[in-house]
Amino acid sequence: MSQHTVAVLGAGKMGELVLSGLLRSGHPAGHLLVTARRAARAAELAERYGVTVTGNAEAVTRADIVAVGVKPQDCAALLDEIAPGVTAGKLVVSLCAGLPTSFFAARLPEGTPVVRVMTNTPAMVGEAMSAISPGPHATDEHVALAESMFRPLGSTVRVPEYQQDAVTALSGSxxxxxxxxxxxxxxxxxxxxxxxxxxxxxxxxxxxxxxxxxxxxxxxxxxxxxxxxxxxxxxxxxxxxxxxxxxxxxxxxxxxxxxxxxxxxxxxxx
Structure with a gap:
């Protein structure tokens, strides 16, 4: 996992938890890219974690794994923005509550592997519960990559995507x-x-x-x-x-x- 460059787009609460978990697990800060809507938030993340803050398009171009952590209502516009930079084999990890992988598939290049993850705030103390579901083009290798991202935050479990709304209700909230x-x-x-x-x-x-x-x-x-x-x-x-x-x-x-x-x-x- 440490050899992969990970971009966290929209580093709000959940995005920051993923970022800090990766750093705790020994992932090099030099292999982490972060985007934020507000300049003050971007500066805060750069100072706190020593990671590179950049724009969405550049982050996606440079990353092997793209974690999308924006609010669901902002996701469509973001995906339209980054779609040109999502090349074959680049893994997209969704942290967006409620949004199915089909939402991403409709806006990203054909065949893009998408993995949907619902985690929760005990990630802050290494005790999260993260439920992981592969989209149609995600392989076992892609799911294993997602698991390695979220294991430092706590426990992980694989669930079929149709169960994710129930997961959101039970452990997400x-x-x-x-x-x-x-x-x-x-x-x-x-x-x-x-x-x-x-x-x-x-x-x-x-x-x-x-x-x-x-x-x-x-x-x-x-x-x-x-x-x-x-x-x-x-x-x-x-x-x-x-x-x-x-x-x-x-x-x-x-x-x-x-x-x-x-x-x-x-x-x-x-």
């Missing part, structure tokens, strides 16, 4: 759901009489430990939940209230709404 629950639990702890700092420390570490057990124990979430739940105990009382308030149904509805919004974004971008 997922960190926000957990933050909301932690926020609510801190507020509840304050209501119960705990100092805010103590409540935050208690629930954040509980969340970290619970996540580690889910990942490392090999046990199903139901088993882990039941291990905490004594008959007629405090946990059972709390869980009963959650069920009474429809927590499961609320989560299902929330994920359906996120999936539907991803589909709307794709439809609006056409």
């Amino acid at each position: 997922g960190p926000a759901y957990f933050y909301l629950m932690v926020e609510a639990m801190i507020e509840a702890g304050v209501l119960l009489g705990l100092p805010r700092r103590t409540a935050q420390e208690l629930i954040v570490q509980t969340a970290v430990g619970s996540a580690a057990m889910l990942r490392d124990s090999g046990e199903h979430p139901v088993q882990l939940r039941e291990a905490v739940t004594s008959p007629a105990g405090t946990t059972a009382a709390a869980l009963r209230e959650m069920e009474n308030h429809g927590v499961r149904a609320a989560l299902a509805s929330a994920l359906e709404a996120a999936r539907d919004r991803a589909r709307e974004i794709a439809a609006q971008a056409k």
